[in-house]
Amino acid sequence: MLVYVRGAGDIATGVAARLVRAGVSVVMADIAVPTCIRRTISFCEAIRLGEVEVEGIRARLAQTPAEALEITEAGDVAVVVDPQAQMLDELKPAAVVDAILAKRNLGTTRDMAPAVIAVGPGFTAPVDCDAVVETMRGHFLGRVITQGSPQPNTGVPGIIAGYGRERVIHSPAAGVFRSDRAIGDIVSAGDVIGYAGDSPMCTQIDGCLRGLLANGVQVTEALNAPMSIRAAMPAISTTFRTRRRRSAAVCSRHSPCSPVYSRDRKLQWKSSMW
Numbered sequence: 001m002l003v004y005v006r007g008a009g010d011i012a013t014g015v016a017a018r019l020v021r022a023g024v025s026v027v028m029a030d031i032a033v034p035t036c037i038r039r040t041i042s043f044c045e046a047i048r049l050g051e052v053e054v055e056g057i058r059a060r061l062a063q064t065p066a067e068a069l070e071i072t073e074a075g076d077v078a079v080v081v082d083p084q085a086q087m088l089d090e091l092k093p094a095a096v097v098d099a100i101l102a103k104r105n106l107g108t109t110r111d112m113a114p115a116v117i118a119v120g121p122g123f124t125a126p127v128d129c130d131a132v133v134e135t136m137r138g139h140f141l142g143r144v145i146t147q148g149s150p151q152p153n154t155g156v157p158g159i160i161a162g163y164g165r166e167r168v169i170h171s172p173a174a175g176v177f178r179s180d181r182a183i184g185d186i187v188s189a190g191d192v193i194g195y196a197g198d199s200p201m202c203t204q205i206d207g208c209l210r211g212l213l214a215n216g217v218q219v220t221e222a223l224n225a226p227m228s229i230r231a232a233m234p235a236i237s238t239t240f241r242t243r244r245r246r247s248a249a250v251c252s253r254h255s256p257c258s259p260v261y262s263r264d265r266k267l268q269w270k271s272s273m274w
Contacts, residue, residue: 012099037211
């Protein structure tokens with residue numbers, strides 16, 4: 001079974017990873033110069049680097065539909081530059097997943113494949129897709145909608161540690177983006193993180209740089225978000241490992257993901273026994 005995923009950013013990569021682990025072959029399509037900022041967990045980086053690996057799954061760039069199928073037969077994800085989905089006629093996928101996350105439909109139609117699934121706002125099932133998945137944070141996150149549309153885009157980033165808009169830095173001017181920072185860097189309010197042309201881009205809050213546009217990408221004023229920041233949480237921050245796979249994150253000692261939190265909970269439990 002072959003699934004064609006439109007988009008190869010972080011959310012689309014999560015979709016592809018789940019499909020691959022279920023034994024499904026995946027071809028992903030993106031634009032020639034991807035504007036994804038969470039690049040360390042996005043298969044679109046294969047367009048820039050040739051190949052990339054995320055959580056043990058390898059993605060490789062393909063130039064033609066035939067090459068894409070060869071890559072999938074080898075057990076890898078194929079990534080193609082195909083923003084208009086022109087390779088569909090040759091690939092003949094069993095399903096198409098639109099995970100571009102553009103907050104609007106960029107051309108996906110129900111006749112693209114036997115099953116067409118959309119992710120996020122901008123779609124209405126069963127008008128332009130068979131089903132659409134809710135992406136808004138909250139109680140309905142992940143709900144599959146077969147009649148109707150997801151919640152509309154609010155334009156406001158999700159609130160983390162009390163910060164929303166402050167977490168995302170938009171381009172102050174049109175120009176070529178450049179930065180000497182790396183994803184994972186710890187930054188402070190007021191730090192210059194990069195430049196759009198000659199215009200500096202500064203942080204408003206302390207935190208961890210969780211997303212960053214690749215150097216050399218052309219940005220437009222205000223429309224692009226070349227970087228995002230995970231706000232610094234109260235108390236301490238820590239890097240931790242999960243049991244099943246390595247992961248790095250910034251978290252509070254009061255967060256359940258923190259080893260300090262687990263230690264404190266154990267001490268509280270032991271105290272309650274006496």
